[in-house]
Amino acid sequence: MADTIRVAGDTLPGADMNASLLEVDGLRVDFTVRRKRIPAVRGASFTLDQGTTLAIVGESGSGKSVTSQAIMGILDSPPGHITGGEVRLRGVDLLQQDEETKRTVRANHIAMVFQDALSALNPLWSVGFQIGELYRVHRGTSRKDAKQKAIELLDLVGIPDAKNRIGHYPHQFSGGMRQRVMIAMALALDPEVLIADEPTTALDVTVQAQIMRLLKKIQQERNMGLILITHDLGVVADVADDVAVMYAGEIVEQASIHDTFARPAHPYTKALLRAIPRVDTVGRELEVIRGLPPNPASLPSGCPFHPRCWAVEPKKCSSEVPPFEPVADDHRSRCHFAKEVYRDER
């Protein structure tokens, strides 16, 4: 099934099948802390096409999780407020919809896999109940049929002996198996977009790879759009098609995965890449990015990365905000010296 065909009742009214699957345009999110407005996301824009994987990469506090929560419509409000921009699913701006429509969009069209499955699953209900709940609430399925569907899903995500595991509780699963349960839950209503917020951070390395392969496999089989949110470029190297690097609430570089690794055009991306442990640098000290991510309440003037930048031109970088400009086809960077960095001249 290349094009997702929808049964009546959960189609999005006004959806245009020719429009891009998901377009985020100038999204701005503020947090109100002690009556002060603090910008968390400052105009993020990206496009996700059907059947592709976009990785959003950044340090903690860069706004990547807030972006995903704003897309899902599950931002804690207060303190979070979406103050501008559009989130278009097949051309329909989700931010303008009423609460009922937004509720239908979640799970039916956009689903989410969270970071720590142990705390993201309710400890007091069996996994079968928590998966089946989606069918019962959104489709009015009977308890028995919902259970059957939940078994099929657990089977699909590779949980052995799904029939007996269905009645088990989250604490009875290992970390990797729990994350598979989360994935099964997200897939229940066959969404077109899957957002995975650091899906492997809480897992050990061998399990990380399994979960990544599973996500990739499911994404290809179902022809979904997948957004992977991570702080680890290494993890997404073989699954992502495109990369958006976030820093201080902005996307600072956007390119295909190949270009990002081969020819980064932003000093921050380059520094991130150098911080990945590699086989050919064994024995040498791992590079770190000096300093800390900026406090969103008091961002540095000019380019927010300039205090930590290794290629800084003090006068220009601390006074002028760099534009987000293309350096090549489908490759944009928010740096005054993007072209030089891209050509490796800086």
Place this chain on the structure above:
Amino acid sequence: MGRYVIRRILQGLLTLFIVLFLLHYLMALSVQIRGNPAILFFGGERTPPPAMLAQVERLYGLDNNCYERTGDPCLVPFVERLQNYASGDFGTTLNGNRNVGELLGIYIPNTLRLFIFATLTLVVVAMVLGTWAARHRGRFIDHSVRGTTILIDSVPVFLILLAYVYMAAVPLTRWARDIWGTESFMGQVFRPNYNPDYPWTTILVPGIIVGTVGLATLTRLVRASQLENLGSDFVRTARAKGLGKMRITIVHVVRNSMIPIVTGVGYLFAFMLSGAVLTEGIMGIPGMGRMIFQAVQRQETNLVVVGLTVSAVVVVLVSLIVDLLYAALDPRIRYE
């Protein structure tokens, strides 16, 4: 699950056994140190003839000579006592020679009524106020709920009771009687004292007053555990699943916040026992609290031991119920 239940029941029985033994030992010590309570039978001051004293001692199970050796645990009378309790024989009172088993038949239901009303008041009011405060965290409602409950909780129960009995009960009863008549619910409910013809109606108001014991604690417990769950990751997941507000609250918040609340209620139950002594005394309710109080005043050793045994059984039973509720609520405890 089965093993968990059996283990908890055995633990309860062990606790009960230890409490019974300690009670018995304390009683034996008091007889050994303070002197023979059988002398009270003769009015306390006079010295009775030895033959009659021996007869009375036999009647009240004080004829074992272990009672003359200070520090002796008196195991033989202890076993006899347990056997008597097991066969439903709780002895007689020194004063009036009444069957204690029969007295319990009157007193226990009254105290139970008081506790039912008190627990219901406590749980319902604390749940409603706590949930309300959690919804409006940090705002005016939150602060006023906190202030009001602390105010109510910090006024001693007997003060509220006395104020009610002496200031409100009589005018209210008079007013209600003129409208609905003496024999109606309204005519009885505000009575300042117990009426054996209306055991439920006349215990309602004292029950509600006893229910204010620990109100502030439980309200804050409800508020805190709801806030914790409202901000939890699994509630965020539930929202991401497109569930409605009602369903999230009922399915994913209330059950999760019940565990600390059940703990709190079980804990406050023991506190209410002490509230019952005062309440039953002031309102003239023939219940366990008043019985124990009077038994202590009149040095009715046997009655004190029986009364404290009953309250120990209640406390053990309540904590057993709390443990079983934990298991019913939380699978992590069930499969421990």
